[in-house]
Amino acid sequence: MRKPLSLLLVEDEALIALNLKIGLERAGFAVNAVLATGEKAVERMDQEPADLIVMDIRLAGTMTGIEAARRIRNRHPVPIIFMTGFTREDYGPEIDELGPSLLLNKPVTSESLANAIEEIRG
Amino acid sequence: MAYKLADLIDIEQFQHLQDRLNAIYSFPSAIIDNDGVILTATAWQDACTKFHRLNPECEVECLKSDRYILDHLSEANPAVSYRCPHGLVDNATPIIIEGIHYGNFFTGQFFLEPPDLDFFARQARRYGFDEAAYLEAIRKVPIWTRDQLEHYLYFIKGLIEIITESGLKKLREIEARKKIEASEARADVVIQKMLDGFWMVAADSGRILDVNDSMCAMLGYTREDLLALSVADIDAIDDSDEVARRMEKIASEGSALFESRFRRKDGSLLDVDISVTYIRDQNLFFGFHHDNTARKAAEAASRESEDRYRTLFEQSPDGVVILDPATARPLEFNEQVCRQLGYGREEFARLSLADIEVIESLEESLRHIKKIIETGHDEFETKQRTKQGEILDVLVIAQVIRSGEASIFHCIWRDITERKRVDARLKKSLAEKETLLRELYHRTKNNMNVIGSMLELQAAYSGVPAVEAMARDTERRIRAMSLVHQMLYQSKDLSHVSLRQYINELLSLLLHGYSTETRDIRLETEIEDIEAVIDTAIPCGLILNELVSNCFKHAFPEGRPGSVRIRLSRVDPLTLELVFSDDGVGVAPEFEYRKQNSLGFQTIIGLAEHQLQGHAGFEIDNGVTWRIRFSDQLYAARV
Numbered sequence: 001m002r003k004p005l006s007l008l009l010v011e012d013e014a015l016i017a018l019n020l021k022i023g024l025e026r027a028g029f030a031v032n033a034v035l036a037t038g039e040k041a042v043e044r045m046d047q048e049p050a051d052l053i054v055m056d057i058r059l060a061g062t063m064t065g066i067e068a069a070r071r072i073r074n075r076h077p078v079p080i081i082f083m084t085g086f087t088r089e090d091y092g093p094e095i096d097e098l099g100p101s102l103l104l105n106k107p108v109t110s111e112s113l114a115n116a117i118e119e120i121r122g
Numbered sequence: 123m124a125y126k127l128a129d130l131i132d133i134e135q136f137q138h139l140q141d142r143l144n145a146i147y148s149f150p151s152a153i154i155d156n157d158g159v160i161l162t163a164t165a166w167q168d169a170c171t172k173f174h175r176l177n178p179e180c181e182v183e184c185l186k187s188d189r190y191i192l193d194h195l196s197e198a199n200p201a202v203s204y205r206c207p208h209g210l211v212d213n214a215t216p217i218i219i220e221g222i223h224y225g226n227f228f229t230g231q232f233f234l235e236p237p238d239l240d241f242f243a244r245q246a247r248r249y250g251f252d253e254a255a256y257l258e259a260i261r262k263v264p265i266w267t268r269d270q271l272e273h274y275l276y277f278i279k280g281l282i283e284i285i286t287e288s289g290l291k292k293l294r295e296i297e298a299r300k301k302i303e304a305s306e307a308r309a310d311v312v313i314q315k316m317l318d319g320f321w322m323v324a325a326d327s328g329r330i331l332d333v334n335d336s337m338c339a340m341l342g343y344t345r346e347d348l349l350a351l352s353v354a355d356i357d358a359i360d361d362s363d364e365v366a367r368r369m370e371k372i373a374s375e376g377s378a379l380f381e382s383r384f385r386r387k388d389g390s391l392l393d394v395d396i397s398v399t400y401i402r403d404q405n406l407f408f409g410f411h412h413d414n415t416a417r418k419a420a421e422a423a424s425r426e427s428e429d430r431y432r433t434l435f436e437q438s439p440d441g442v443v444i445l446d447p448a449t450a451r452p453l454e455f456n457e458q459v460c461r462q463l464g465y466g467r468e469e470f471a472r473l474s475l476a477d478i479e480v481i482e483s484l485e486e487s488l489r490h491i492k493k494i495i496e497t498g499h500d501e502f503e504t505k506q507r508t509k510q511g512e513i514l515d516v517l518v519i520a521q522v523i524r525s526g527e528a529s530i531f532h533c534i535w536r537d538i539t540e541r542k543r544v545d546a547r548l549k550k551s552l553a554e555k556e557t558l559l560r561e562l563y564h565r566t567k568n569n570m571n572v573i574g575s576m577l578e579l580q581a582a583y584s585g586v587p588a589v590e591a592m593a594r595d596t597e598r599r600i601r602a603m604s605l606v607h608q609m610l611y612q613s614k615d616l617s618h619v620s621l622r623q624y625i626n627e628l629l630s631l632l633l634h635g636y637s638t639e640t641r642d643i644r645l646e647t648e649i650e651d652i653e654a655v656i657d658t659a660i661p662c663g664l665i666l667n668e669l670v671s672n673c674f675k676h677a678f679p680e681g682r683p684g685s686v687r688i689r690l691s692r693v694d695p696l697t698l699e700l701v702f703s704d705d706g707v708g709v710a711p712e713f714e715y716r717k718q719n720s721l722g723f724q725t726i727i728g729l730a731e732h733q734l735q736g737h738a739g740f741e742i743d744n745g746v747t748w749r750i751r752f753s754d755q756l757y758a759a760r761v
Contacts, residue, residue: 013568019575022582085568085608105608107571107601112634 004030005121008050010068011083012036012060020054023110029117037061038068045072052117057084057091066094073098079120083108127155127217127225130289131282137162139281148264149274150232153217153282155225167210167231168259174208177249183207195226200279208245209237210263213271215279219286227282229275232264321348323407325373325400328352328365340413342387358383358391372407373400381414393418441535447491450475450484462537464509480505480513494520495529506535515542556616563611570604595671595721598635602628602667606659617759618653621662621690625649628663629670629688636674642683643674649690652698657757661729662700668722669702669748677706677745684745696755697736703747715740726750 007024009031011017017034024031032050035041037060041053053072057065069080082095085106095101102116131153140151144164152163174180187206191214194202201215212230216223242260246253266274313320319337323330333348341348341356353369354362359382372378377399384392394411401408435442441459443452451474452459460470463478476484481504494500499521506516519534574597581593605628609619629647633640654662666688678684689701715723726748730738736752 013572013575015572015575015579019578019582022579085564085571086611089612106568107574107604109635111637 006032006050008053009034010041011056027114038063041068042071045076049076053080055082081116130286133161140164151229153227167263170231173251173256180249187212201275232266319411321409323353325405356384358385372398443533445531447531450487478506480507495522498522515539559616560611563607567604567607570600574600602663619659621652621654622649632670639674644685646687654754655757655759658754661733665726665729668725672722673704677704696753698754700750705745708745
């Protein structure tokens with residue numbers, strides 16, 4: 001049996017975050033932390049790196065999910081699953097530059113997220 | 123005209139004179155013109171005509187004599203003389219009048235000393251003449267002295283010259299008179315037949331003395347009528363003193379050209395151009411007049427047309443400038459140009475395009491003008507500087523107007539500064555509204571997702587499976603709606619979504635949600651690409667959500683394999699048809715779909731028939747088939 005993944009969930013909408021967290025935990029994943037801003041995500045990764053990040057793009061605070069991912073990627077080569085209510089046209093090129101990642105269109109269900117995690121994990 | 127001698131001399135009369143003279147002095151003589159025609163002749167000697175010139179051998183000598191005389195005519199003073207080998211003398215005097223040689227006067231066949239009869243007796247024997255008859259003829263030949271001959275020649279030459287000169291003068295007079303008569307006849311015909319009116323008026327009385335046919339026709343009088351009138355009767359100037367003053371002025375200046383107006387016999391007026399000449403020695407006025415009614419009318423029309431265009435030009439709401447293409451300076455311009463650029467007329471007239479144009483340099487403007495002259499037309503926007511330094515946005519409509527060899531460079535300068543400002547404000551406002559609307563769609567979709575999450579959470583915490591199932595159904599309905607908002611946010615016009623794309627994405631979500639139940643279900647879709655507004659797309663999506671959810675939940679129990687077919691098509695310009703069918707377990711034959719209490723059925727029928735004003739049909743065959751028709755034209759686009 002593989003070592004359980006440690007996940008970092010970055011989503012500023014509390015109810016959506018909570019719903020995803022419960023769904024992921026039911027699916028057997030360990031969600032290390034649920035954060036609402038990019039700044040906190042960067043800080044958290046330096047303190048306690050996770051194996052995978054689920055990142056909303058539009059976040060509270062001044063940093064977007066993409067900006068946060070860029071900073072994190074400099075030090076931690078972890079896969080990132082982005083979620084956005086916008087379109088691939090809006091963010092696609094920037095995300096492609098960041099290396100291993102996936103983009104899911106919102107609304108993201110716990111099931112589709114779990115499938116995406118399995119896919120990126122390989 | 124070139125005359126012949128016979129034209130100048132009365133030949134018959136001169137022959138008579140010559141005969142008389144010959145009766146006094148037997149003197150053979152002849153006048154022969156330059157063509158060799160013998161005009162007069164008298165007293166030829168028998169010695170010559172009956173002997174010398176009849177014998178061919180002897181005649182050779184006579185011909186030598188003729189030749190010598192002709193060859194030496196130019197030396198004649200007054201005559202050229204030759205003593206022939208037979209001893210007789212011949213003379214010729216050229217008849218020259220005013221340097222022109224008309225012919226010759228010949229005299230001869232006489233002796234200047236008594237003849238040597240022995241010589242002639244030898245001649246008779248040599249040429250075989252009858253000696254007695256020949257010597258008799260010789261004896262008859264007159265013997266003259268040189269003095270006699272000279273007097274005779276001077277006399278005859280003078281006489282011929284007097285007669286010829288007189289004839290020449292007479293002929294010339296006749297010819298000149300004929301010319302004058304012909305010219306007068308021509309002038310008469312011209313005057314009578316010319317289209318312009320002609321009249322001759324006595325300067326002292328103003329009486330009309332002569333008129334031509336055109337004058338009569340133009341004024342509607344007969345010739346007799348007019349000859350009984352005076353100038354004042356036909357001149358439309360009412361003041362007779364004025365007519366008199368004018369005639370006086372013409373008399374003093376000799377001639378005049380002026381416009382005037384005649385009164386016809388019927389009282390109507392005739393505009394005329396008049397040319398009058400005063401003949402002082404006859405105290406007459408000669409006048410010609412030309413009907414200028416048509417010209418005056420054309421001039422008036424032209425003036426009127428010019429006034430009209432001038433008004434259009436001046437009152438144009440746009441600046442209008444005629445530019446000199448070579449210098450880019452204004453040749454003509456209207457008030458509006460001055461107003462919009464803040465210059466006075468005189469100031470503007472001194473400006474060059476370079477003083478006004480902001481974007482192009484003078485060289486660029488001149489190049490641009492050259493190009494426009496080649497193409498004939500251009501329309502472009504530029505910026506111009508007013509006198510006060512304000513920058514105007516200007517639409518330039520440049521047109522090359524070609525008139526014969528000349529070209530006019532006509533420009534309309536339309537001040538579009540305000541329009542551009544309004545356009546920019548509108549564009550900004552539109553962009554703001556677009557942003558706002560996209561944001562709104564996005565937030566609506568987001569909020570729907572949050573509501574969906576709330577329901578899921580609530581269900582998860584309830585621990586009651588029926589509540590969880592209910593929450594999931596509701597969440598799917600919310601998601602079907604939220605998907606439209608997402609697509610609207612992505613759509614170009616923020617108003618329409620592609621039903622094909624929407625249905626495919628919705629089906630993908632549903633398949634994902636029912637991944638366990640649909641493992642062995644084949645989904646076939648045939649969706650026409652139809653653009654729909656939100657008011658059509660949402661109910662359509664909700665109907666499909668119910669049909670598919672219901673099917674996945676009940677039609678294929680316990681992993682039963684099968685297929686589902688979904689088709690959307692336009693059946694007429696107003697109506698779409700959504701056909702959903704499955705080959706699942708179906709329903710009992712007595713199943714009445716309209717009497718079903720389930721929320722799903724009521725939702726389908728309510729949305730199709732109440733909201734979309736269509737019809738929901740249900741058929742039981744190999745499984746079930748729903749046939750839903752609705753209009754996609756109930757709602758117009760709202761943005």
